[in-house]
Amino acid sequence: MIKVERLSFSFPQKELYNNISFTLDEAQHCAFIGTSGSGKSTLIDILMDPERYLFDGKLEIDPDCTIGYVSQFSELDNTKETTVFEYIGEQFIKIQNEIQSICTEMETSSDIEPLLEKYQLALDAFDAMGGNDFESNIHKQLSLANLMKRRDLKVTDLSGGEFKLIQVIKEMFNRPDLMIMDEPDVFLDFENLNALKKLINSHKGMLLVVTHSRYLLNHCFNKIIHLENMEIQEFDGRYIEYNFSLLQTKIELQELAVAEHEEIERNENIINNLRAIATNNSEASRGRTLKARVKFHERLEARRIKAPFVDIKQPNISFGIDNEIEDTIVVNVNNYSVGFDELLLDNVNFEIKSTDKVAIIGSNGTGKTTLLREIFKNNHDSIEINADVKVAYLSQLQGEMLKDSNTILEEFIDAGFKTYDEIRLYLSNYGFEGEIVSQKIESLSGGEKNILQLAKVSASKANVLLLDEPTSHLDTYTQIALEKAIKEFKGAILMISHDFYSVVNGMDYVLIIDDKTIRKMSMPKFRRMIYASHFDRDYLETEQKKKSVEMKIELALKDTDFERAKGLIDELEELIKLL
Structure with missing residues (x-):
């Protein structure tokens, strides 16, 4: 339903995307990940309102595609005295009231034909929205999120986490073709986070969710879009499988990089020897040989492996201390x-x-x-x-x-x-x-x-x-x-x-x-x-084993022991199957 091809965009101070491409298809639950400040929220803005942005490339959105949105920042109109049920069912209640108003008007009107037409249009709209079951469907969603007890509470009386879940339920309830959520998990306690997981996994439509929550990433989503260093990588599968794929790629690329580095070093030694010979020997053939070898060296340097998705720059956080205190x-x-x-x-x-x-x-x-x-x-x-x-x-x-x-x-x-x-x-x-x-x-x-x-x-x-x-x-x-x-x-x-x-x-x-x-x-x-x-039972133990094997792989890579790293990858794959 959405196709992005070779899209590039930058602000005056910062380039965000360089020829990125990806697709979003029906029924996909997609996690959108990437380091802080890489431009995830801006890309969402472009998808939702492309006319506001001057970008290069192509953005195709099905003209019939409706988009729902939940912001990372809760926005509540405190002036409205609205219950949770009224807030979620706002569109349905509005049409229901309109139908009731037409019926009341028909009781006293002498010209009933235009009212009948108006009545039928409202009924059709209500049916198209699934209005006949809207009350029981709201109850199902509230029960799923463990919020049924809040049904008749004023929205203004909810906690921040509860209101975030109610926002998600409302947008899902309106049944958009694509629902976008920008960090819906921020500040949610674990009960509410678990409720959000259930809502995501029960949703039948297409989802694009910006999240850094390892809990959601490990338990939701069947597609990953990873934005890093102005590039995008797509992966059809779970986050845990994506991380495994990155680790496999890292082993392969580092092994190639070591071989390349050795070849470049050998070539540098040959060039240095040829230069020394050319200094003492003015034969034209010596100069041509040196020139050819330098060009070959330039080609080796140019093809040097780049791996933006496996060598992600982490901040070096370190909490120093001026005054250590004894055990007190x-x-x-x-x-x-x-x-x-x-x-x-x-x-x-x-x-x-x-x-x-x-x-x-x-x-x-x-x-x-x-x-x-x-x-x-x-x-x-x-x-x-x-x-x-x-x-x-x-x-x-x-x-x-x-x-x-x-x-x-x-x-x-x-x-x-x-x-x-x-x-x-x-x-x-x-x-x-x-x-x-x-x-x-x-x-x-x-x-x-x-x-x-x-x-x-x-x-x-x-x-x-x-x-x-x-x-x-x-x-x-x-x-x-x-x-x-x-x-x-x-x-x-x-x-x-x-x-x-x-x-x-x-x-x-x-x-x-x-x-x-x-x-x-x-x-x-x-x-x-x-x-x-x-x-699930044994999940913690299996996850701890997985982390231990991943650390052993990182140590093997540090020691350039690629055979050991490959052996450990097989062990890691078996653990991931259990998770």
Whole structure:
């Protein structure tokens, strides 16, 4: 239904696409992935409104194709007093009311013919939308998302995560030919994320979903579109199979690259010898031989293997520390309570030691962010911070810690850097190079803003890090780099996260919000709790084995032991079949 051929587009400061091509066909559930700032949201805008953009290439969209859209940013009209049911069924209720109004008018009208025609048109439109079953269909979708209990609630009374799911249900319910969702999973707690997974997997139409959620990527989608380095790669199959394909390609290309490098080195030695001979021997044949060999060398260099989809640049995140503290309590929360219209948290007690890595886990809207912000501000009677502590904070509200009107360079001058050259060198570790450092922060993608926040947190050299949804908007490669940085950090971390992978891969234990208070839970118990509810038996063990084999392959490649890498690939393939 949608075909893109050799499309190129750039902004004045940045080239986004170079001759990219892909197709979207009926019934495909497609994940759209790529590193932060690569232009995924812009490409979606082009698909939805091509007239706004001056691009080269060809974009063909079936003229009858209808497109539904769910933004990564929740937008709610607070002036409307609408229930969940009325919000989802808005189009159906509107036509239903119109039919009722025509019927009422027919009861008293003397000229009934035009009203009958109007009545029939409205009935046909209602039938075409599947209106006869719309109420039971809404109930099915709400039940699937575990939101049936919210049916008659005002939309304005929903949590942010619940409203996101209601947006998805509404768009799916309108049955567009193509439904586009831009990071619908951002900030969803695990229950709501699981509900989103069910909605995606039950949808019968065509889907294009921008997501960095490893949970969704591993459990949804039958096609992958990967945008990287201005190019696109298509893969028909699951994400887990796509990653396996990338690893296979990486082994093949690295083996070829090593052989090529050896050939180039041999050729360089021959050229150097010919030059030495030509210096002492002026025969024309010697010069011709040297010239031919140099041309051959140029051809070898020109064909040198490029692999944009297997050598993806990860930021080098590293949380340094100025003042390591001995094993002592750095944050103490004693009898903390908070509430707005209603009590959110009551009688909360916990302490964080100087090297603890802890995740706060709880549903959307249970007071986690308020608690973390008050620890950062350190002006609450129930919160005590050790005098030797230096705290750094990453906010899920990016404008809280970044000034949109600043350029990236100005932001880091404000953060204490002395020169622009020092900033440029530092930010190159985080993928910000060239002209982008002179851009305003407001022009960056959500993922780029979060990487920038991580860079500021790292530069602070703090010994206690407060991280509120640090993986939101981050691509999977940056998420993995962040997990590594968290493991290597010598201080304490208190993190709010709904990303199951980041929690189990980096935290020592979790603080679970339960019945308006907080209790400590060990990591093995937390794993068992999540897996019992959402994963098949033995999934965790198999996934851990898969990760172990992948690491062994990476080590084999580092040692250029390609035979061992190929042997491990067979082992990895068997594990992937189990997943």
